Every structure is written in C-alpha cells, then in structure tokens.
Amino acid sequence: MKTVGVVGAGTMGNGIAHVFAQSGWTVALTDLSAPLLEKALATILANLDRLVKKGAATAEARDAALARIVTGTDLGALADCDLVVEAATEREDLKFRLFEQLDGLAHPEAILASNTSSISITSIAARTKRPERVIGMHFMNPVPVMQLVEVIRGQATSDSTTVLVMDVARELGKTPVEVNDYPGFVANRVLLPMINEAVFCLMEGVASAESIDTVMKLGMNHPLGPLALADLIGLDTCLSILEVLHEGLGDDKYRPCPLLKRMVAAGHLGRKSGRGFYSYEK
Numbered sequence: 260m261k262t263v264g265v266v267g268a269g270t271m272g273n274g275i276a277h278v279f280a281q282s283g284w285t286v287a288l289t290d291l292s293a294p295l296l297e298k299a300l301a302t303i304l305a306n307l308d309r310l311v312k313k314g315a316a317t318a319e320a321r322d323a324a325l326a327r328i329v330t331g332t333d334l335g336a337l338a339d340c341d342l343v344v345e346a347a348t349e350r351e352d353l354k355f356r357l358f359e360q361l362d363g364l365a366h367p368e369a370i371l372a373s374n375t376s377s378i379s380i381t382s383i384a385a386r387t388k389r390p391e392r393v394i395g396m397h398f399m400n401p402v403p404v405m406q407l408v409e410v411i412r413g414q415a416t417s418d419s420t421t422v423l424v425m426d427v428a429r430e431l432g433k434t435p436v437e438v439n440d441y442p443g444f445v446a447n448r449v450l451l452p453m454i455n456e457a458v459f460c461l462m463e464g465v466a467s468a469e470s471i472d473t474v475m476k477l478g479m480n481h482p483l484g485p486l487a488l489a490d491l492i493g494l495d496t497c498l499s500i501l502e503v504l505h506e507g508l509g510d511d512k513y514r515p516c517p518l519l520k521r522m523v524a525a526g527h528l529g530r531k532s533g534r535g536f537y538s539y540e541k
C-alpha cells in the first residue's frame with residue numbers, strides 16, 4: 260500500500276495528507292473547490308517549512324513530500340488508491356453518500372477509512388459492499404504533531420483490515436490504539452463528559468473559568484484546562500459529540516450542559532468565532 264486518497268482538505272485533511280506524503284506515500288487530496296485545495300497546500304507548506312526551520316526535516320524532504328501530493332476536485336482521481344481516508348465535514352448524510360460513491364469507484368481491494376469523531380463506523384460501512392474493508396482512522400488535531408490514531412473497528416471490519424491500518428499508522432510514526440465502534444469511541448467518550456462537567460461547574464458558580472482550568476492544569480497535570488480545550492475544539496463540535504453520546508448511549512449523564520447549548524446558540528463557538536469561555540478578539 261503506497262497510494263492514499265484523502266477526501267476533505269480542511270483542518271484534519273491537510274494534516275493527514277501532510278503525514279502520508281512525508282512518509283513517502285503518493286497522496287490524492289480532494290475537496291469541493293480549488294481555493295480550498297490551494298489553502299490546504301499553503302498550510303502543508305507552512306507546516307513543512309516549520310519542520311525545516313527546526314531542523315526536523317531537510318529542504319529536499321519538504322520538496323519531495325509536497326511533490327507527492329496531487330490535488331483535485333474530482334473524486335474519480337481516487338480510483339487507483341490502496342487506501343482512502345475520508346476527512347470531510349462531520350455530517351452523517353454526507354459521509355453516507357461519500358462512502359457509497361467511494362465504494363463504487365475504488366478498486367475492490369482498497370480500504371476505506373473515515374476520520375469521523377462521532378459517526379458510527381458500522382453504519383458508514385453498511386453503505387458499502389465491502390464493510391469488512393471499512394474502518395475508522397481517527398487522527399488527532401494537529402495531525403502532524405499528535406501521536407495517537409484511534410483505530411475503530413466496525414461490526415464487520417475484518418482482522419486483516421485492522422492489522423493493515425494499524426501498520427499504516429505505525430509507518431506514519433503514530434501510535435495506533437484499537438477500539439470498538441461505540442458512540443464517541445474512547446477519546447471523546449472520556450474527554451467530553453469532563454468538558455461538560457467543567458461547563459456545569461462554571462454555570463453553577465462553583466468557580467470561574469480561569470479557576471476551573473487552573474485546577475485541572477496544576478492539579479491533574481493537564482497541559483490545557485477543559486474550558487480552554489473546549490474553545491480549541493469548538494463549542495458546536497463539543498455539543499454535537501455530547502448529543503451523539505447522549506442519544507447513542509441513552510444515559511442522562513451525557514446530557515449537554517444548558518450553558519454550553521446557550522453559548523452555541525449565541526454563536527460563541529470558541530477560538531474560531533473569537534469568543535467562547537475566553538475572548539480571542541484581536
């Protein structure tokens with residue numbers, strides 16, 4: 260396996276293309292428009308440049324990695340890929356349609372992976388005629404920096420697909436961890452209730468945002484407090500993952516905090532909107 264298709268060139272897709280290209284894979288990166296792809300290539304170049312400046316990569320390696328990435332808006336360009344990693348917008352209907360299309364155009368042996376944070380791999384796989392070759396490859400943000408890849412086995416994912424994808428993750432210099440397909444997998448099932456509880460603490464006046472984050476940073480050795488982390492993830496994303504946990508596991512312990520809902524309704528989404536639990540206005 261040496262040719263990968265990446266669907267979606269946003270925050271995660273450009274990082275995924277970057278790490279594959281750096282490991283010698285040929286990458287076909289697709290998105291909906293040329294400007295989105297140009298922006299992704301500019302981000303990849305800036306991130307590779309940073310590695311060169313730090314002495315972690317040579318200028319030749321940077322140029323070779325960039326030369327291995329081919330961009331385009333036609334999904335058909337992924338027909339010859341050994342592996343496809345889908346990193347498009349987190350919407351169930353969109354991912355279902357994409358996997359139906361990818362199943363129709365990719366060669367029968369190709370593995371189709373999704374980077375979804377919360378959508379069931381089993382349901383995505385059921386849209387294809389190759390559910391045994393569909394798997395979750397959940398990279399963390401920022402992809403070139405973060406060590407973990409959560410590898411999610413759907414109900415029908417085969418042992419051989421899992422072994423291959425774990426090996427690919429290792430080849431990228433990552434540490435894969437195999438988990439089963441339940442709502443939120445492991446990362447978000449454990450992380451989001453902690454963030455939600457921090458928002459309840461803030462709503463109930465237990466402490467200020469700064470104090471809650473300081474307790475978790477200095478007391479638990481977390482590099483970032485839960486409220487600052489929520490701002491980084493995006494409060495709308497946090498809310499939608501909590502809704503998936505609440506609905507999928509049917510337990511009220513996952514009910515999203517009313518303050519989180521109110522902030523999302525107000526458009527206070529964290530860093531990306533300039534305001535969340537903290538202010539990022541310039």
Ligand code: NAD
Binds near residue numbers: 267271291353
């Ligand atoms: P994003 O909004 O930054 O990027 C998504 C990209 O997908 C956009 O550029 C969009 O134009 C493109 N897209 C939409 N429909 C498409 C289609 N039909 N074909 C090709 N491209 C299409 O989102 P993101 O944060 O990169 O998230 C992507 C995926 O990664 C989601 O499933 C998300 O849950 C998951 N994820 C995100 C994070 C994170 O921290 N952002 C972490 C882990 C996993």
